[in-house]
Amino acid sequence: MSKIGLVYGEDRKNNIKTSLSYIKDDIITALKGKDTILIKPNLVVPSRPLACTHKDAILGLLEFLKENNLIENKKIIIAEGSAYNTEDGFKNMNYYDILKIFPNIQFLDLNKTDYIKIKIYDRNLNLFEIKCAKIMEKKFNPNIFYISICPAKTHDTVLVTLSIKNIIVGSLLDDKPLIHQSYKAINLTLAKIYKEHISPDLSIIDAYEAMEGNGPVDGIPIKMNISISSIDPIYADALMSYLMGVEPFKVGYLYHLGIREDFLNKIEVLGEVNFIKYKRNLKLHKDYLSQLNWS
Numbered sequence: 001m002s003k004i005g006l007v008y009g010e011d012r013k014n015n016i017k018t019s020l021s022y023i024k025d026d027i028i029t030a031l032k033g034k035d036t037i038l039i040k041p042n043l044v045v046p047s048r049p050l051a052c053t054h055k056d057a058i059l060g061l062l063e064f065l066k067e068n069n070l071i072e073n074k075k076i077i078i079a080e081g082s083a084y085n086t087e088d089g090f091k092n093m094n095y096y097d098i099l100k101i102f103p104n105i106q107f108l109d110l111n112k113t114d115y116i117k118i119k120i121y122d123r124n125l126n127l128f129e130i131k132c133a134k135i136m137e138k139k140f141n142p143n144i145f146y147i148s149i150c151p152a153k154t155h156d157t158v159l160v161t162l163s164i165k166n167i168i169v170g171s172l173l174d175d176k177p178l179i180h181q182s183y184k185a186i187n188l189t190l191a192k193i194y195k196e197h198i199s200p201d202l203s204i205i206d207a208y209e210a211m212e213g214n215g216p217v218d219g220i221p222i223k224m225n226i227s228i229s230s231i232d233p234i235y236a237d238a239l240m241s242y243l244m245g246v247e248p249f250k251v252g253y254l255y256h257l258g259i260r261e262d263f264l265n266k267i268e269v270l271g272e273v274n275f276i277k278y279k280r281n282l283k284l285h286k287d288y289l290s291q292l293n294w295s
Contacts, residue, residue: 001268002232004239008225008272012208015227016060016149017067020204022270024068026231030201034145036075037065038135040200042150042166043082043089044216050209051217053150055094057206057227061149062102076102081110081133081170083177110136115173118197120189123182130178136171136198148200148233152207152224152240154215156285157186158294159251160244161216162237163203168193183294187252194233194257203236204229210244212282219285226278238263245281252294 005022007015020027031037039061041053058078065071078098082089086109090096098105110133117129118137134140150166157180158165168190169176179189205228211219226243230236238248238259248254249261269275285291 002230002235002266003268003270004228004230004232004236005270006239006272006275007227008278010225012054012206013056013060013063015208015225016057016204016206016229017064019227019229019271020061020064023229023231027202028068028070030231031070031145034074034143036077036144037071037147038077038079038144039147039149040167040170041078041080042170043080043086043093046082046084046089046092048217049093050211050219050221051151051153051215052089052093054206054208055097057149057204058095058098059101061147061204062098066102076105077108078105079108079110079135081173081176086111108135110171111173116140118193120179120192121181121185123185125185125188130175131173132197133171133173136167138198145201146199147202147204149204149206151209151211152205152244153211154213154219154244154282154285156214156216156287157183157291158190158253159246159284159288159291160241162205162240163200163233164194164237164253165190167200168198171198183252183291187256187294190253191256194253200233202229202231203233205236205240207240207243210282212284214285222280222282224278224280226272234259235263235267239267239269239275243275243279245279246284250292255295
């Protein structure tokens with residue numbers, strides 16, 4: 001059973017901290033042997049705060065780690081490769097204010113780092129190469145503990161974008177738009193990269209204020225007041241998709257990663273155990289029916 005911490009509350013930062021507390025033992029075990037913690041937020045469009053990871057979500061994570069003595073003697077990196085200007089994202093979302101409380105944190109623009117090449121699918125399902133930040137490739141970095149922390153959003157190609165898509169797409173470099181091929185191809189690509197190269201060790205999804213409609217940038221806010229945390233990214237994303245009103249087995253990349261109709265039988269929700277009452281039916285992207293053609 002995959003354990004997932006779920007919290008409903010009126011304070012974003014406290015929601016994050018509490019959801020993490022429910023899976024503290026899982027996190028402690030997963031952190032063993034790691035000397036670096038890399039936090040990957042979502043800063044896809046720095047001028048659109050709703051599309052980005054809120055500073056308070058990151059503070060909730062860092063406070064949890066500090067209060068549980070999980071960052072002693074560890075390097076902490078906040079790393080992102082924005083589709084626009086990563087530095088503008090760090091500034092616009094006030095991330096540098098975090099240094100007042102956690103002065104030893106390093107900020108890293110993935111778009112300016114060393115890269116490797118990985119293979120993804122084109123619209124005809126032929127493989128071609130694309131650049132990926134080397135620091136995000138797990139085989140090269142066994143001592144890094146990867147955390148994906150992101151908002152819950154609808155999407156214009158894959159129905160929903162959550163912790164898995166956040167860490168994968170942000171790790172691709174200057175040709176990252178090339179991942180957006182056909183509906184079938186992008187879902188296969190996300191699953192392929194997850195299995196072979198990039199995946200979070202811890203997923204945190206902040207749906208205090210989610211995005212519905214024409215996400216991942218031009219949607220509108222919807223208050224959900226929940227936070228989800230798990231060391232199982234696939235089931236974390238599946239549960240959040242479900243709570244957004246999207247059956248996760250209809251999300252192509254989650255299906256390719258093993259999610260089926262019985263996914264609720266594979267999870268143990270800690271905290272808000274009666275989580276079904278928080279299920280909403282978010283307005284999806286205007287092209288959502290076409291997106292279902294991934295199969």
